[in-house]
Amino acid sequence: MHRVMIQPASYENCQEAVNMAFDLFKPQVAGKKVLVKPNVLRGAKPEEGIATHPAVLRAVVERLEKMDPAEIIVGDNPGVFTYGANEQAFRDTGLMEAAKDYYRNIGAESKEVPFNPEYLPTVGVSKAIMEADLVISLPKFKTHGLTVLSGAIKNSFGILPGAQKANLHKLAGEPGRFNEVLVDVYRLREPDLFIMDGVLGMEGNGPASPDLREVGLVLAADNAVALDATVGRLMGLADPMVMRFLAKAHAEGLGEYAEEAIEIIGELNPVPDFKLPPLGGEGISRAPGIQEFIESRTELRPAVDEELCTSCGTCIEQCPASALAFDEEYPKVDPEKCIVCFCCQEMCPEKAIQLS
Numbered sequence: 001m002h003r004v005m006i007q008p009a010s011y012e013n014c015q016e017a018v019n020m021a022f023d024l025f026k027p028q029v030a031g032k033k034v035l036v037k038p039n040v041l042r043g044a045k046p047e048e049g050i051a052t053h054p055a056v057l058r059a060v061v062e063r064l065e066k067m068d069p070a071e072i073i074v075g076d077n078p079g080v081f082t083y084g085a086n087e088q089a090f091r092d093t094g095l096m097e098a099a100k101d102y103y104r105n106i107g108a109e110s111k112e113v114p115f116n117p118e119y120l121p122t123v124g125v126s127k128a129i130m131e132a133d134l135v136i137s138l139p140k141f142k143t144h145g146l147t148v149l150s151g152a153i154k155n156s157f158g159i160l161p162g163a164q165k166a167n168l169h170k171l172a173g174e175p176g177r178f179n180e181v182l183v184d185v186y187r188l189r190e191p192d193l194f195i196m197d198g199v200l201g202m203e204g205n206g207p208a209s210p211d212l213r214e215v216g217l218v219l220a221a222d223n224a225v226a227l228d229a230t231v232g233r234l235m236g237l238a239d240p241m242v243m244r245f246l247a248k249a250h251a252e253g254l255g256e257y258a259e260e261a262i263e264i265i266g267e268l269n270p271v272p273d274f275k276l277p278p279l280g281g282e283g284i285s286r287a288p289g290i291q292e293f294i295e296s297r298t299e300l301r302p303a304v305d306e307e308l309c310t311s312c313g314t315c316i317e318q319c320p321a322s323a324l325a326f327d328e329e330y331p332k333v334d335p336e337k338c339i340v341c342f343c344c345q346e347m348c349p350e351k352a353i354q355l356s
């Protein structure tokens with residue numbers, strides 16, 4: 001039986017919920033090298049709800065300091081291409097300060113490990129992740145256009161530094177396969193504990209949507225499948241198995257999703273009228289063939305809002321399929337090349353890319 005903690009919290013009092021998570025799951029920290037991985041998609045202010053909030057990271061770090069670890073490291077690999085922007089993303093999100101002196105650019109050194117040969121024979125994982133005795137993952141409660149939600153399993157995509165993430169998007173080529181790649185990456189190093197920032201959540205076209213939602217929760221679990229299934233239920237999914245990454249993770253024995261297999265510590269009250277991403281609702285059958293059929297007939301493409309776009313070019317740099325180019329002043333998508341990975345939407349600092 002898995003356990004998932006659902007605890008009401010605000011950013012002012014989240015230390016209490018974080019302490020409860022440690023008391024409940026009892027990670028063995030003393031004498032260990034502990035790596036804490038927040039979700040740092042890109043440099044964004046805490047109030048944008050894109051990255052794990054610094055208050056949650058600070059609460060985790062301060063609890064760990066009292067548990068006599070051999071070492072604490074805080075790190076992530078933001079973005080799909082950029083190595084050099086690691087420190088900047090931590091500064092912009094307020095996570096550098098919350099990490100105290102424990103921040104490390106974990107993208108600087110990686111260790112090559114075997115991967116799924118269908119995509120790549122090996123990938124480089126941040127060495128600090130592979131060498132940690134204990135990994136604590138701090139995902140964010142938010143939606144994702146490709147996977148429905150960006151939770152515990154998706155947070156592990158950031159164990160890969162730099163351009164490999166873009167390359168895997170490209171090699172996967174379509175959403176179904178990308179969901180599978182996520183699980184392949186997750187399996188490289190399953191975290192030991194998950195503490196999710198669900199205080200300020202995100203709905204609609206995540207993971208960089210302007211639609212924020214006060215959810216007011218901190219969640220915790222020691223199993224990613226159980227946590228993501230529970231988050232799906234909080235978002236209003238009656239059947240979390242419509243999420244293909246979750247179905248694959250379950251099929252591979254990584255955890256249970258059924259309600260009867262998960263003990264909820266707290267109250268599971270779905271967020272009323274929660275807005276799921278366009279292809280993420282119960283309208284999608286759990287049968288992959290039907291999902292692919294719907295996707296092949298749904299013209300879901302990124303579109304640039306010229307009112308918001310500052311022509312900075314970030315989306316063009318970050319597109320793994322070279323499907324974006326300036327058309328006079330603004331970027332334009334080549335639908336023949338676009339693999340619908342949403343990296344441009346994730347990376348646009350102005351939230352000027354919508355899915356239409």
Ligand code: SF4
Pocket residue numbers: 304308309310311312313314315316331347348349350351352353
């Ligand atoms: S990243 Fe956003 S603001 Fe920059 S060019 Fe692309 S759409 Fe415009």
Ligand code: SF4
Pocket residue numbers: 302318319320321322323324333337338339340341342343344345
């Ligand atoms: S245009 Fe956007 S969604 Fe399409 S391939 Fe490029 S980054 Fe991905």
